[in-house]
Amino acid sequence: MHYIESGAGTPLVLLHAFPADARMWDQARAGLEEQARVIAPDQRGLGESPLDGSWARSLAEPDDAGRVAGHPSIDAAAADVLELLDRLELPKVVLGGCSMGGYVAMGVLRAAPQRVAGLLLVDTKAVADDDEQRANRLEVADRAEREGTSGWLADSTLPNLLGRTTHEQRPEVVARVRELVEAQPADGVAWAQRAMASRPDSTDVLRAYTGPALVVVGEEDALTPPEHARGLADVLPAGELVTLPGTGHLPPVEAPEEFAAAVRPWLAELG
Known part of the structure; x- marks a missing residue:
């Protein structure tokens, strides 16, 4: 699994949105790295991470290897993150995710809540897709495999x-986001869409998490609008909500300085 690392302090793992890669955090990371050791991995099949999760499989037991390499799922992506934490010898981290990255963060929380010292959810949701959303994702996955993703x-x-x-x-x-989208491999795009289409509802997982949690949402987000973020913050026992004006679904890219400024005080409270 490829990752970008900078800074020192509290380990903060940031999981990117779809269809992007770890570079979406570059400018926001610059505003956080004086306070945290920021680790931003490319999720399976996207950016520079292989689709087969090869090094994660090599570290796993045989039964786990089959699970990790099997059908596309958010839980498989979460297993990759846990393998990375083991590789970096990090027993506990502050875990953040934007959009699909939020789904993966919830998958980590579902599998190993003891590894999560704090939870940062950015423009994401806990509920599973409905039938129409699921069908749309599968159609995109099929088209990516047939035609590639260019344009x-x-x-x-x-x-x-x-x-x-x-x-x-x-x-x-x-232009920057277009460049990120255009850079993603078609097979990774297809895998990610199928993984998201099959993800479970994570509402109960969040309700059971009593650690510190920050929910950030762009005021102009059309995909997971502010009312969805309010629902997430209300479900989390220690949830806080920050709304960033003038941004949509990707605040760390659209307004990185404002995003970092919203996260820093929360990180400071975690020590």
């Missing part, structure tokens, strides 16, 4: 990934 994937995702203000006032951010 159409960015064209179809960018309108909802970024907020209105970003589309109107931040052309460099739009």
Whole structure:
């Protein structure tokens, strides 16, 4: 599993959104690395991480290897993260995730809550997909395998990934996100969509987590709007909510300084 690491202090693992990779955290990471040891992995099949989870399998027992390499699932992606923590000898971390990264963070919480010292959820949701959403994901996965992803994937995702203000006032951010989307391998895109389509509801997992939790949402997010974020914060026993104006589904990319400024005080409270 490929990852980017910088800074020192509290270990903070940041899991990226779909269809991007760890580079989406680059500018926000710069605002956090004086306070935290920031670790941003590429999830399986995206960025520079292999689709087969090869090194994760080599560290696992045979039965675990079959589970990790099997059918696309958020739990398999979460197992990759836990293997990375073992590899880095980190028994406990603050765990953050944006969008799909939030789903994977909930998967880690489901498998090993004792490894999570604090939870940061960014523009994500706990509920599973409905039938229409699931069908749309599977259609995208099939198309990616048939045609590749050049052009159409960015064209179809960018309108909802970024907020209105970003589309109107931040052309460099739009171009950067398009570049990230275009860089993702078609087989990784297909795997991720199928994994998200099959994910379980994680509401009870969040309800059982009593550790510190921060929910961040872009005020202009059309995919997981602020009312969804309020629901997440209400479910979490120690949940706090921050809404960032002028941003959509990817606040760490759209307004990285503001995002980092919202997270830093919460991290300071964790010590």
